[in-house]
Amino acid sequence: MAEKEVILTPEGLQKLEDELEHLKSVKRREVAERIKLAISYGDISENSEYEDAKNEQAFVEGRIMTLEKMLRNARVIHDDDVDTELVSIGSTVLLKDIEFDEEVEYTIVGSAEADPASNRISNESPVGRSLIGKTKGAMVEVAVPAGTIQFQVLSIKR
Incomplete structure (x- = not known):
């Protein structure tokens, strides 16, 4: 099944690219630090901080995949x-x-x-x-x- 074309203005394309860059360079690092900190608290089987950090990591990775797919299928509409x-x-x-x-x-x-x-x-x-x-x-x-x-x-x- 062909992936759906995503139609964007140049501003929309820039906004998605900026969000993707932020998630990859800043958010991933923040979440990894939260996971590391939560692990340092000990037993992860009943550690809510660890669970929250892992859930946030899953959300961030899912959003990165969504943005990459959108950008891969993007068609930019210019004023012309x-x-x-x-x-x-x-x-x-x-x-x-x-x-x-x-x-x-x-x-x-x-x-x-x-x-x-x-x-x-x-x-x-x-x-x-x-x-x-x-x-x-x-x-x-x-x-x-x-x-x-x-x-x-x-x-x-x-």
Whole structure:
């Protein structure tokens, strides 16, 4: 089975590379020191510090493997690749919420970079999926748990 392609902006790629470097160079060393310290307390069969450190080590190693896999399958979307005529990954879209008569701006990113609190939504989210391929002026209906939301695409930029 082919591994899933991870779509990233240059900033997203840098963020993942920085996290991986931190985990490998700093976190691994910290966890190893915690394990060494916990072992020095004696009997490891009933040593909660040792158990906690081993669990953290497993988490760190798992995250390192996940990041390496994501970076191996990364495809970087540069500003030059973003079409301002159609909504695509990398587009920043200004929308009008028809029901509430409010404007909202989203940047469409790959799922690895999604951060709804910063208005960075995944191309795989309901809103992101509905917007991909739309043009300026298009009306978009998005099915959400609370019903249906209608948006109009006001502008598309890089």
